[in-house]
Amino acid sequence: MPFSLDNRLEADSLFVTSYDDIQIRVMNDARYVWVLLVPEIANVTELHDLPAQKQQLLMQLAASIGAGIKTTPMPHVPAIAKINTALIGNIVNQLHLHIVGRHPDDAAWPAPVWGMGSAIKLDEDTINQRRQLVHKIMDMFQEN
Template identity: 45%
Template sequence: MKTFELDPRLEADTFPLCDLPLCSALMMNDARYPWVVLVPKVASVSEVFELNQDDQAQLWREAAALGATMKEAFHADKINIATLGNVVSQLHIHVVARYQDDASWPAPVWGNGTPKPYDLTRQGERRAQLLAQIEGLTL
């Protein structure tokens, strides 16, 4: 049986936040947006329908709860929740807080503009903000 391993591209583009019941929560290294990537800790899965029904439901609970708390905490105009997987096939869900005046609005964040990596101070502040929100989730 294969064990779960995070795709090296996700590992290179994110900072670890915490583990949820199903997913690893990762903060995307792009200071333009509050942006979390959820990766189910299930080996060799690239599509939502490859998860069993319980895990599919848990994945949606985690994404929806995180999206709701991020919208409130960051006063977002919109939350984008999406799976793409065209570059990284490992199943992962992006949860992104969006604003009508952000760098990409109204276009999607993926492939739009140049990511702005966090400096160490801001990365720590945003990570603490996100962790505070995640710790309050009921999953």
Template identity: 45%
Template sequence: MSAPASSAPAASDFELDARLAADSVFVADGPLSQVRLMDDTRFPWLVLVPRVADVSEWIDLDGGQQRLLLAEINQLSQLLRVEPVVTKLNIGALGNIVRQLHVHLVGRHPGDAAWPGPVWGSGQAQRFAADALHERVAAWAQRLR
């Protein structure tokens, strides 16, 4: 995930919402966004968080930033789609609880813990064991190189 330096936002303006930090783990920096893994073993679940200060809606991004975010969504979607058991992708930017713009990308399949309903608000997160979380993050970081 690389892009021309001129299109990358100033990282000093970006501050990750504490709730996103608590529920997910940093994987990599993309051209615009942090790529994060949700700490929930029930679903292959990534989150893109644009490194742009004070942005809560897609329309708050300028055209170049919107194109970068769309490219990141497309790249991660292609990678999620080939994960074992994934037959459907759920992609969403809700923002009702965490206002900071972030895009969820969730791999789904019939019989998963929330199927056919949404993952948001469905049961309790099943946290990864520390070693499994480290391995999962490392695997995603490798795939994004």
């Protein structure tokens, strides 16, 4: 069976790019700087379902994206104090990894972001800024 993205991930996030069969998406929620990594492999629900090499790549990408989010100033976003990285999948079974930049003034601080209020859709300028951020981080990732 070929890979297809879960409908909820498709509806709640925006595709930015792909790297070695891992989709990089931004959550369409202006309250947080939030990136998703989704391996483009059918029927994968758990980290241990991935081949070891893909597990390592997923973790390396998550670490690099988290570091980039934490260290890159963004317009209209307070300094990121903490990166939350999580593989949960209780609602969306398809394997996906969350990388969320958190700060004490965000809508859910210090609680987890899941299930807290309603998403505020990104405007076009912010979508472009988040995409540029991901591309900048990926350029640095590929240089290393």
